Amino acid sequence: MNNSFIQINNISKHFKEVKAVDDVSFEIKEGEFFSLLGPSGCGKTTLLRLLAGFEYPTYGNLLIDGTDITALPPDKRPTNMVFQNYAIFPHLNVEKNIQFGLRKLDLSNDEIGNRVKDVLTLVKLEGYEERFSNQLSGGQRQRVALARALVRQPKVLLLDEPLGALDKKLRDEMQLELRTLQKNIGITFVFVTHDQQEAISMSDRVAVMNDGKIQQLSAPNELYKNPKNIFVSDFIGETNFLKAETKSSDGEFINVSIEELGEFKIKNNLNIAANSSNVVCSVRPESMMISKVKSDWDICLDAKIRQTSYLGEMTRFYVEVQGIDKTITVSSQHFDNQSFENNECFISISLEDISLLNKK
Amino acid sequence: MNEKNNTLLIYTLLYFGFLYVPVLFLPIFSFNDANYMSFPLAGFTTEHYEEMWSKRNLHKALWASIKVGVVASVISTTIALFAAKAFARYKFRGEKISYGGIMMPFLIPEIILAVAILIIWINLGFKLGLVPVTIGHTLFCTPFAMLILIARIEGFDFSLEEASRDLGENAWGTFFRVSFPLYLPGIVAALLLSFIISFDEFILAFFLTGSDATLPMYMWGQMRFVQKLPHVLALGAVIIVFTTFIVLLAFWLRNVGQGKGKKDIAVKL
Numbered sequence: 164m165n166n167s168f169i170q171i172n173n174i175s176k177h178f179k180e181v182k183a184v185d186d187v188s189f190e191i192k193e194g195e196f197f198s199l200l201g202p203s204g205c206g207k208t209t210l211l212r213l214l215a216g217f218e219y220p221t222y223g224n225l226l227i228d229g230t231d232i233t234a235l236p237p238d239k240r241p242t243n244m245v246f247q248n249y250a251i252f253p254h255l256n257v258e259k260n261i262q263f264g265l266r267k268l269d270l271s272n273d274e275i276g277n278r279v280k281d282v283l284t285l286v287k288l289e290g291y292e293e294r295f296s297n298q299l300s301g302g303q304r305q306r307v308a309l310a311r312a313l314v315r316q317p318k319v320l321l322l323d324e325p326l327g328a329l330d331k332k333l334r335d336e337m338q339l340e341l342r343t344l345q346k347n348i349g350i351t352f353v354f355v356t357h358d359q360q361e362a363i364s365m366s367d368r369v370a371v372m373n374d375g376k377i378q379q380l381s382a383p384n385e386l387y388k389n390p391k392n393i394f395v396s397d398f399i400g401e402t403n404f405l406k407a408e409t410k411s412s413d414g415e416f417i418n419v420s421i422e423e424l425g426e427f428k429i430k431n432n433l434n435i436a437a438n439s440s441n442v443v444c445s446v447r448p449e450s451m452m453i454s455k456v457k458s459d460w461d462i463c464l465d466a467k468i469r470q471t472s473y474l475g476e477m478t479r480f481y482v483e484v485q486g487i488d489k490t491i492t493v494s495s496q497h498f499d500n501q502s503f504e505n506n507e508c509f510i511s512i513s514l515e516d517i518s519l520l521n522k523k
Numbered sequence: 524m525n526e527k528n529n530t531l532l533i534y535t536l537l538y539f540g541f542l543y544v545p546v547l548f549l550p551i552f553s554f555n556d557a558n559y560m561s562f563p564l565a566g567f568t569t570e571h572y573e574e575m576w577s578k579r580n581l582h583k584a585l586w587a588s589i590k591v592g593v594v595a596s597v598i599s600t601t602i603a604l605f606a607a608k609a610f611a612r613y614k615f616r617g618e619k620i621s622y623g624g625i626m627m628p629f630l631i632p633e634i635i636l637a638v639a640i641l642i643i644w645i646n647l648g649f650k651l652g653l654v655p656v657t658i659g660h661t662l663f664c665t666p667f668a669m670l671i672l673i674a675r676i677e678g679f680d681f682s683l684e685e686a687s688r689d690l691g692e693n694a695w696g697t698f699f700r701v702s703f704p705l706y707l708p709g710i711v712a713a714l715l716l717s718f719i720i721s722f723d724e725f726i727l728a729f730f731l732t733g734s735d736a737t738l739p740m741y742m743w744g745q746m747r748f749v750q751k752l753p754h755v756l757a758l759g760a761v762i763i764v765f766t767t768f769i770v771l772l773a774f775w776l777r778n779v780g781q782g783k784g785k786k787d788i789a790v791k792l
Contacts, residue, residue, distance in 0.1 A: 217685055237688040250686035254704045263700070264690030315690065 168193035174223035185375035201372035243312035423486035450516035460511035550760035584741035595660035596717035603668035651733030659727035664717035675709030
């Protein structure tokens, strides 16, 4: 396994004054399912297009499998792309669409036939050879786009929000299917999405982007549990931000005063400076406990439920807590909204579930 | 509500009547057994059509018009295709100015264009004839062809071209395997309309033909003699039918397969 299969070295892409991608460097491993995640305009699509060769970087260079591809046109790169709108050629049927990219590969007719057959089986589209794009559903088009790219056996498959146009149920199915497919064929996938749930559920590693920069690059569970900054914490999942101020530090731990709740000793994973007001605490809604009676957790607060929403697998409570001047969101699997008398409840927090972050 | 609809209906009928009734007289009188265009009709005859076939000069003029039309439409559509692609696809400096520049012959009076070409052509020491007519027609047809092609190309999904590049085709391969087949209905529509515009064009031809008459020039020449009028009517009727057919075909082609598959075109055919 090559750990630096794709090397992105100090890549910048400027469109006039706009720095779409701003001095980004990282590596992607061979056979990895890698996601670029971020809100629209964060530079993720530009980065993917730089890899595909539809854009050329203003600065920096790109290597795939040891070869510098920075200046190569798209047709000379070992990459293939699944487009957001699939870009199925409307004047060609499914078979011709899939054969399109094989012409330049110098294959025998038998080989072409076999490859097309195999890839159609792979994406479960046998029997659709004669169909045209307008006779296919969204999911089928997506499969054609996938087949057309995979039939060339690229070193890297680039996917530009390929599931965005599908309805929720189909999207969930395709997520699972794409993931299985990738594991089976072992090709490196670079997947662009704005959907954090999608990125987290499918990827080996995720790079969260904002303002043209990588905010955090790590495994999905790390992103969720140990966000490196306020952007990642906010973008991945849901969270409550609490006003905070750091006091004295003893290296591993730091004393933090949170809202009006008092001072607590919190693990300082991000080496945040002592005596700073430029910090914030983040607590996930599901890491807190809501209960009818007082608990013995590190922090237990009197609270009043203002609103509840029942979401099926869990209930979300919007609560007012003494000493915190805004509504806190708490999720729980165990209660429905009838459980509490006069909406009185207790909210418990464990100190290890509080992440301390720099504000910017 | 009903009353309002009736008013609109009358207006519409009047409009189309005013537009097409005079034109309808042409075929009617072309079958009339008389030299004058006047009622009552004298009797049915196809004699004028037979006479039309026998005119050598008419054949020559028709051939001249076809040559000019084919060359002018091919050149203007080619220029228009490149221009339309640039305008529809890219943002570039001088975009508005070049667009205006190409559209100009559409707006300036044809007679001025004709006189301008005439003066330059004579001063360059060239002879009048079909060549300057073709050049004039190319200039005049290009904006029409470009408008048709821009409409076609603007609805075009450019990620198809990127997909082609991504799948290993170079720029030329992409043009011939993806862009050209998808632009084709638009290109044919532009060719047909350019040809018809050139085929019917009179003013530029009038100034620039010299002795090689085009068809409209021939007709104009014949109109001066009363006894020759009927076969010009016959010719006019034929041209109306032919032109209408081509224009309808061009408009149909312009819309066909817009963002749809070849299969659709086949079904509609």
